[in-house]
Amino acid sequence: MSLWINTPAALQAHLERRPARIGLDTEFVRERTFWPQLALVQIAIENGHDGGDGPSETILLIDPLVPGMAQALVPVLTDPAVLKIMHSPSEDLVAFRHTCGVVPKPLFDTQQAAALAGVGAGLGYQKLLEQLTGVALAKGETRSDWLRRPLSPSQLEYAADDVRHLFELNDILDGMLDKLGRREWLAEDAARTIVNAENEAPERWPHLSMRSASFLDRDSQRRLLRLLRWRDVYARETDRPRNWVLDNELAVAIARRAPTDRQELQDQLDAHPKAPRKLGDTIWRVLDTPLQDEDEAPDATLGETRDKQQLRRLQDAVAARSAALGLPDGVLASRRWLEALMDQGTWPDALAGWRRAALEADLAPLLGTQE
16 A cells, blocks of 8 residues: 655654654656765655565655755654665665754665675666565656656556565565674675765865876876865755766866866867856866865876776675675675775774675785785
8 A cells, every 4th residue: 555645744753653664665756966866765664464465564655845844854764773775775875864963773785685695786776676586576766756746647556566565675685684694794885885874974085086087197187186075065065966067077177188278278168068168266266276176186197007907806705705696796895996095004894793704815915915
């Protein structure tokens, strides 16, 4: 049964008696904004068993655009006694934090659980559901306008389906993890996901994720870092996509050419069809103002000089350990994490906890360290 909830009082009435777990999902829009705009919240509540193969549920389709609804969601989102079952929720968590001011927890991520159980890495909700239960869901509303009102019957049905089977997935995957002794692995990963959403902040060294930065000299990299740091802050403050503020290609071009004066910069902006011409004065000040920590910035050219044979040995060791544990490729350690380990000489946060425990004996000799 699905119910449209468009008053805070109705939501509070349905959640007056807190369940032990809820299925939780959102529909959000992020095409023209930096922050995901929360357009719909779906909550599944168990009603007991209907005599069939699984539990029956009431599905609340909640309109977060209604005044006061965001605040009404907070108690259940933050109740530590209510497990939130979600699928690949990273962006949903950011949407909740931006709209409601909180991040839902505790969390059971069915995508993470499937990876740790050896089912598959990065599986979408529909594919995972069909693989584990045989249930096939329609895909008809994946590109809907979720901010329009009223929502169509097909939109509401699609949204309800996104939480209708989460309890079943939770039961199956939790049982698999229990048999493998990996419940704590999932708890660690879920806790990291929550912390990342709660502390979502601009990346300290954004230039490292840009392939073109590896072809810039150190002075150009510093200028690029100044531009990218400013762009991130400005995008957040104005709620605009980063590339709408300053696209990557133009940022690299400005950093490489180092305009000698304000007019030369304006000429560069005027020659580019997507340039923020009205922000010329601001961009000039950004270019001309060193960052306090820019001398600490990692050199983006390290990727070109990194020992590729050593990286391959690390990847092979990870692949062997993954196979021994029955984990899909990329779950135990991604290439990016291994590169960070090589460059920094210390274990990055992403490889902490159970991953370091599983890998350190194999990787330390290859790194020449025995931390």
